[in-house]
Amino acid sequence: MQKKLLATLLLIIGFSVQIHPAESAVDMNMFLSMQPDASAPRTWLFVPSALITLNLTETVRENLRGEMSLRFNYPGSTPTITVNDLLDKVYVKARFPHFQFTLGKTRLSWGDGVLFNAADVLFPVRTVSIDALSFQQAKSNAWQASSLIPISSFSFIETAALFNQQAPLFPLEQTDFGLRFYSGEHSVKFETGYANRYTAQFRLHIPYIALQGNIGADWYLAASCELPESNAVLNHGKTSLQISGGLYWLLPVPYNGTLSIRIETMVRPWLSWKEQSTAQQYALLLYSEISYSPGNDFSIGLRSVVSPIDLSAMIALHGTWNVLQNFTLMAIGTTAIGEPHDLCSLGYPLMLTFGATWKY
Amino acid sequence: MSRTNKKQVIMVFMIVLFFSNLIHAMTAEDIIRAMDQNENYATSYMTGSIATTDRFGEKITTFKAWSQGAYDSLIEFTSLAERGQKILRNKGELYLYYPDAEELIRLQGAALRQSVLGSDLSYEDMTGEKNTLDMYTVSFDNEDIVHNQACYVLTLTxxxxxxxxxxxxxxVDKETYIVHKGQYSSATGRLLKEFEVLETKVIDNRTIPVKTKISDILKKDSYTVMAIEELQIDIPLDANIFTLQSLMW
Structure with missing residues (x-):
């Protein structure tokens, strides 16, 4: 059954590509990672991987648009592949004079932050990993119905209902709901919202607030907490409080170059401020990133995530080179500082990843 | 006419000539202001491309852009690699929209002066907000002929x-105030890039450069050609274009 579905899907897509060749795109990301083998000295282990996305986009009369995107991931995270895994994105958007709505599988990004974002309450990302593949795959999409209602040129209200991907019939009690208000009318952006999320044990009420402004550098700050419906787990509300913040500088450097610097932090004040014997989430995490680009084709940078409590860190040096039209080469070297049980432990001393991306 | 009368007439003529020259001679600052003014439009819509060529080949980015007044602009990239990415700019902020992640990013400050896709065009350049004299002091060098047009030659520091x-x-063209040619140097005077206009068009009685080339002197066979394929100026635009709703569509 699953094979028939896949075959039908591929046929439809193949047919669509023929109809709308100008709106189709294939994004191929291929990586070769290597790391020393801990059990055999002077031996390296190689891991090939690929992420291929086939994308079809159509816009009709400026007020209706749809997109379908298939994602092939090798090696996959599960031994079996489902249609839901393959369908990375599929949605239709319609725009009316006073609102627009989206129906299908896509993503909503709330708040600000590259690695730490307390306001991303519908799609929380818990990873602290900054190696090449984790960065590519950290963000996922979800089946949803959402609407955007403009209030003025730079403010709007957004509502969303997200359906549980694991349940075949999307029961209402397992649906996540979200609402946010966004205002960029003033020098400080003000964003606030609420999510009601389903978990296997209880539903969570998650309010959040996110601000963004400029003090020479761009700054952003967000806070959220998960308040369970059940009184028996009130402690969860306390421990789930998280505050994220960041500073971002984008500096022009001679001659037509750009230097960008980003510092982020995540504080969960009710988590442990002392080092534990096993790896766990601590109360304080830091992320930093510095990147230099002399033009549009080449960039080199260093990013790191630091856990100051257990004194561990993951550091990645990366470079990208857009050598040909739509073709980019990349290299990333990742290493970690700390003990094997620390939060930022890699499990290996060094990983080198070389990759190429091609879009056609 | 007596000899004395002749002298008086010549004196008066010279005085008139001297003062008329004073009245009509443009200062270097006036030329820059006229140049900036020539690039200001109430509204505009354009489609175009930025083609970068180096020893590995050519890379082309295409875009659509709308602008209104001194600050508002919306740029939508249409080339494959960047398709759907949009940049909305108003007086104090820059909003970036990445459709892959449905992500809206708000930037302020120095981001407004960043170049568009590594070209020599900044976001400020793509709107009407051009005040060269805020950033440079200017001096008049001489006059020259470029592309058969009489030009003022100015140095901006x-x-x-x-x-x-x-x-x-x-x-700077003495009649149309477009920049026909430019040489960009480091603080020590080392020539880095050269700019030239390849093609102009007259649109609504204004001469507008529609194809320009910037050559990188430090890299052999490296240059960027920006071409405007369609340009409409001072046209009615939908008020909703410069909104977040339009950006996130």
Whole structure:
């Protein structure tokens, strides 16, 4: 059954590509990672991987648009592949004079932050990993119905209902709901919202607030907490409080170059401020990133995530080179500082990843 | 006419000539203001491309852009790699929209002066907000002929380090005030890039450069050609274009 579905899907897509060749795109990301083998000295282990996305986009009369995107991931995270895994994105958007709505599988990004974002309450990302593949795959999409209602040129209200991907019939009690208000009318952006999320044990009420402004550098700050419906787990509300913040500088450097610097932090004040014997989430995490680009084709940078409590860190040096039209080469070297049980432990001393991306 | 009368007539003529020259001679600053004014439009819509060529080949980015007044602009990239990415700019903020992640990013400050896709065009350049004299001091060098057009030759020296090129020498058309040619140098006077207009068009009685080339002097066979394929100026635009709703569509 699953094979028939896949075959039908591929046929439809193949047919669509023929109809709308100008709106189709294939994004191929291929990586070769290597790391020393801990059990055999002077031996390296190689891991090939690929992420291929086939994308079809159509816009009709400026007020209706749809997109379908298939994602092939090798090696996959599960031994079996489902249609839901393959369908990375599929949605239709319609725009009316006073609102627009989206129906299908896509993503909503709330708040600000590259690695730490307390306001991303519908799609929380818990990873602290900054190696090449984790960065590519950290963000996922979800089946949803959402609407955007403009209030003025730079403010709007957004509502969303997200359906549980694991349940075949999307029961209402397992649906996540979200609402946010966004205002960029003033020098400080003000964003606030609420999510009601389903978990296997209880539903969570998650309010959040996110601000963004400029003090020479761009700054952003967000806070959220998960308040369970059940009184028996009130402690969860306390421990789930998280505050994220960041500073971002984008500096022009001679001659037509750009230097960008980003510092982020995540504080969960009710988590442990002392080092534990096993790896766990601590109360304080830091992320930093510095990147230099002399033009549009080449960039080199260093990013790191630091856990100051257990004194561990993951550091990645990366470079990208857009050598040909739509073709980019990349290299990333990742290493970690700390003990094997620390939060930022890699499990290996060094990983080198070389990759190429091609879009056609 | 007596000899004395002749002398008086010549004196009066010379005085009139002297003062009329004073009245009509443009200062270097006036030329820059006229040049900036020539690039200001109430509204505009354009489609175009930025083609970068180096020893590995050519890379082309295509875009659509709308602008209104001194600050508002919306740029949508249409080339494959960047398709659907949009940039909305108003007076104090820059909003980036990445459709892959449905992500809206708000930037302020120095981001407004960043170049578009690594080209020599900043986001400020793509709107009407052009005040060259805020960033440069200017001096008049001489006059020259470029592309069969009489030009003023001016040297611009940066007032701060926040500009891409510390020294610019430009050739400004005496009639249309477009820049026909430019030489961009480092603070020490080392020539870095050369600019030239390849093609102009007259649109609504204004002469507008529609194809320009910037050559990188330090890299052999490296240059960027920006071409405007369609340009409409001072046209009615939908008020909703410069909104977040339009950006996130």
């Amino acid at each position: 940066a007032k701060s380090r926040t500009v891409a090129y510390p020294v610019q020498k430009i050739w």
